[in-house]
Amino acid sequence: MKEGCPVCRILGEYEESEINTILYEHVNDPTVRVKFKESLGLCTYHAWKTLKTAYSNPLLGPLGVAIIYEHMLSTYIKILESWEKVKEGECFLCLLVEEKEKDTVEAITEKIEELLPVYESSEAILCKRHHEMIDSILRKKNPQSAERLRKVQLEKLKKLRERMNSFINKFDYKALERPTREEVSSLPMTIEALKGLENGATLRKKERKKRTRGVLLWR
Ligand SMILES: [Zn+2]
Ligand SMILES: [Zn+2]
Known part of the structure; x- marks a missing residue:
């Protein structure tokens, strides 16, 4: 066991690997996209963490995040245009980490x-x-x-x-x-x-x- 809280460390690694899996394998996966849409692009913390992870990995880069967030932006614009109420549900990464x-x-x-x-x-x-x-x-x-x-x-x-x-x-x-x-x-x-x-x-x-x-x- 290393320094620090072992549970926090496990959760940190898990979070990182989940974000990597999304960016490597699920950028165009419709079921994952639905989950992103539910929270209009994750919570503030995970949205920034996703972008940071993408930029810090030369094999990834920002393209995948850009594709996802272009979709989120379009969703938001459509809602605003139609005078609907903006629904921002729970971030699915938060729920996963909590589990x-x-x-x-x-x-x-x-x-x-x-x-x-x-x-x-x-x-x-x-x-x-x-x-x-x-x-x-x-x-x-x-x-x-x-x-x-x-x-x-x-x-x-x-x-x-x-x-x-x-x-x-x-x-x-x-x-x-x-x-x-x-x-x-x-x-x-x-x-x-x-x-x-x-x-x-x-x-x-x-x-x-x-x-x-x-x-x-x-x-
Ligand atoms: Zn802890
Ligand atoms: Zn979150």
Whole structure:
């Protein structure tokens, strides 16, 4: 297990591979195009990520994305012309990532006995969100493992805090050494431990919260 949250890392790779599959194989696939149309071209995050992925791969380039988004633009123009209401449904990539998140978390809880010692001795730290998801399943199925995981998690977080403190101390004018690689990486690791990495699942949750708040204010 590498540094950072293993679930977030799996979701990041999954997202990337899904976008690549779309761009390599499904640019002209009508069923995929229908899915794009439902959200008028994915959510903001996935739309930009798709373009970035296309540009960063010389084998792809922007043509496939251009073909898809020309269609989305035409759809939007047609709606606007006809005075219809613009419907923007859920982004299907977000839904896919959320599904993958659920499966990954469940798979971890099923193999928790095997995974705990590997996790404990690794540099990995589950982010708050994914620890909570795993914990809530384990509390019902296997409370002992939930408790062991909580202890391991606490130890890891405290070690991370130590690294962070020695990083901060290196900024003292009396400090003689430069920060080590571990100290420098303690900052992004801490943000990852608290907030996870950006992906369809974490962003979608925020979106939903915003929407419900909007409804409440409206009332
Ligand atoms: Zn995570
Ligand atoms: Zn999305």
